[in-house]
Amino acid sequence: MNVNNELVGKQIHLPKRKMPITMKKVRMFIGIFVLCVLSLAFLVPFLYMIGTSFKPYAEIAGQPLNPFPLHPTMQNITHLLSRIPFWRQFANSLIISLSVTILAIVFNSLVAFGFARYDFKWKNGLFIAMLITMMVPAQLTIVPSFMMFRSWHWLNTFWPLILPGSVSAFSVFLIRQIMVSIPREMYDSARVDGCSEFGTYLRIAFPLARSAIGIVGILTFMGSWNDYIGPLIYLSSESRMTLAVGITTLNNPYKIDFASPITGAFLMSIPVLIALCIVGQKYFVNGVTAGAVKG
Incomplete structure (x- = not known):
C-alpha cells in the first residue's frame, strides 16, 4: 500500500517522441x-x-x-537636374498619370456597374465584344489614333495620353467580377430605402468592389507613369515631355552616360513605390484574384 502511494505521488516522465518530418513540411x-x-x-x-x-x-x-x-x-542627382527640366517633366508625368487613374476608376467602375446591375438586350454579346478588343494589339491603333488626334489639333497636348487610357476592357471585366457577386437583395434594399441608382452605385457597389478598383488604379497609374511610346509620338516640346521620355534624351551616340539615366530611373520609381504602399498588399492581392470570382 505504501509503495502504491509513493508511485502515485511521483511524476512519471516519459521520453519525448520526435515528430516525424512529413512531406507537407x-x-x-x-x-x-x-x-x-x-x-x-x-x-x-x-x-x-x-x-x-x-x-x-x-x-x-x-x-x-x-x-x-x-x-x-549626390553628384549624379545634381548632374541630372542640370541636364533636363526634371521637375517640369516629373510634374507632367504626375498630371497625366493621376488624371488617367481618376478617370479610369470612375468610368470603368460605372461601366462595370451597368453590366453587373442591369439586364438588357444583347448584354452578353456586348460584353463579349468588349472583351474581344483585348485581343487587338495596341500597335495597330497607333497610326489611326495619330491621324484622328492630328485632325482634332490635339498633338503636343496631354489629351491623347489621358482619354484613351480612361477606359479598359480588362478593368471593366475585373471590377464587374466583384460587383456581380454582390447579392441583389442589397441593391433592392437600397432601392426600397429611396436610394437612387447612382446612390446605389456610390454607397454599395463602389465600396464593396474597392479591392478590384484598387488594383485597377495601381495598374493604370503604373502603365501611364511608365508609358514611353505615347509621349514620344504625341508630344514634341521639351516642356511638355514626360519623365520616361526625358530620361532617354540623356544619352547620345557620341557620349554614353551611365549615371544620369540610372539616377533618373531611381527617382522615377519612387512615386510607384509610394502608390503601392498607399494601395496596400491587401487590396493588391484581393484585386489580382478578383477575376477568379465566378459571375
Whole structure:
C-alpha cells in the first residue's frame, strides 16, 4: 500500500517522441526557399540601381559589380537636374498619370456597374465584344489614333495620353467580377430605402468592389507613369515631355552616360513605390484574384 502511494505521488516522465518530418513540411520549406531566392533575384537589380545612383563615376566604371557605393555622393542627382527640366517633366508625368487613374476608376467602375446591375438586350454579346478588343494589339491603333488626334489639333497636348487610357476592357471585366457577386437583395434594399441608382452605385457597389478598383488604379497609374511610346509620338516640346521620355534624351551616340539615366530611373520609381504602399498588399492581392470570382 505504501509503495502504491509513493508511485502515485511521483511524476512519471516519459521520453519525448520526435515528430516525424512529413512531406507537407518539406514542400513548405522548399516553397519558402524558392520564394526567398526569387525575391532576392528581383531585389538585386533594384539594389544596383540605388547604389549606382550614389556612386561617383569612377566607381561605376571601375567597380560595376559592387552594388554598394564606397564613397557616396549626390553628384549624379545634381548632374541630372542640370541636364533636363526634371521637375517640369516629373510634374507632367504626375498630371497625366493621376488624371488617367481618376478617370479610369470612375468610368470603368460605372461601366462595370451597368453590366453587373442591369439586364438588357444583347448584354452578353456586348460584353463579349468588349472583351474581344483585348485581343487587338495596341500597335495597330497607333497610326489611326495619330491621324484622328492630328485632325482634332490635339498633338503636343496631354489629351491623347489621358482619354484613351480612361477606359479598359480588362478593368471593366475585373471590377464587374466583384460587383456581380454582390447579392441583389442589397441593391433592392437600397432601392426600397429611396436610394437612387447612382446612390446605389456610390454607397454599395463602389465600396464593396474597392479591392478590384484598387488594383485597377495601381495598374493604370503604373502603365501611364511608365508609358514611353505615347509621349514620344504625341508630344514634341521639351516642356511638355514626360519623365520616361526625358530620361532617354540623356544619352547620345557620341557620349554614353551611365549615371544620369540610372539616377533618373531611381527617382522615377519612387512615386510607384509610394502608390503601392498607399494601395496596400491587401487590396493588391484581393484585386489580382478578383477575376477568379465566378459571375
